[in-house]
Amino acid sequence: MAKIAFIGLGNMGAPMAVNLLKAGHGLVAFDLVPEAMQQLADKGATPARSAAQAVAHAAVVISMLPAGKQVRDLYLGTGRVLASVSTGTLLIDCSTIAAEDARAVAAAANSRGLAFLDAPVSGGIAGAQAGTLTFIVGGEAQPLEAARPILEVMGRNVFHAGGHGAGQLGKICNNMLLGILMLGTCEALNLAVAHELNPAIISEIMRSSSGNNWVLQAYNPLPGLMENTPATRGYEGGFLSHLMAKDLALAMNAALASGTSTPLGSVASSLYAMHCANGNDRRDFSSIIQFLQGGRLD
């Protein structure tokens, strides 16, 4: 069993770390929020006073932080992770960040003889809890094979997207599509409800028809139609709107860098930015259905 340092115990990181503990791995945990560390300590992890302390004796470091700024700071800046790990430590960042940020950390790690993988995930909090995430990995094949048994504790699928940054690009393309699918599904549901169709029945009709997609299958944005969705919990928890806005902005930067036309992604990016500016940044991203209805109706 590996000695793992896990940094970032939020909505995704905490359940991922719990699955590693359940599989018998030794875990040292660090988060800026003491309560997050305490909850994991109650499940058998050793809390650390700093990221540097957490990684000092680890064979594997896993990070799950909000955005590129925090990841760069953790590995290259005040977190001092690259300066604190032992030779041979495998570094895996599961946050969704820009490919350039992942490549910058990978280059700095490689220059110290350390292997780094960008390994963002898809599957949401439910997937993190159930251990059924999809890992989209960028980096070299050899460290990926070393990481695979650990990733398979937390996920069902592990894809090698390509070299450093390719995992992030794969993830960003997926989330641009998810943002577009969420908005399209919200529009169709709002139109049906405006014409007094039963929301449960129209959801089932579309799920059984050519409009079927993951939002209808697992994440219906209308409250009360599915158990365990953020919509049914007042849009609490889940995948926060500011994280979707961040991912869409990353997609727009990637589109600009490659001269790719992404008109629907661009609209989705603007709508999520407006939704966040209206005070919904800490609500689940499915709450955008209320923005399309013209306001907060809950």
Ligand code: NAD
């Ligand atoms: P979150 O905000 O719930 O958790 C982030 C955690 O990181 C927090 O507990 C925070 O205190 C901690 N943190 C921030 N800076 C830190 C630092 N310097 N050192 C230690 N801890 C620090 O976010 P989340 O929903 O868990 O998402 C994490 C990443 O996973 C994001 O990049 C997000 O885009 C991605 N993601 C999220 C979901 C989802 O459904 N929530 C799904 C797939 C991918």
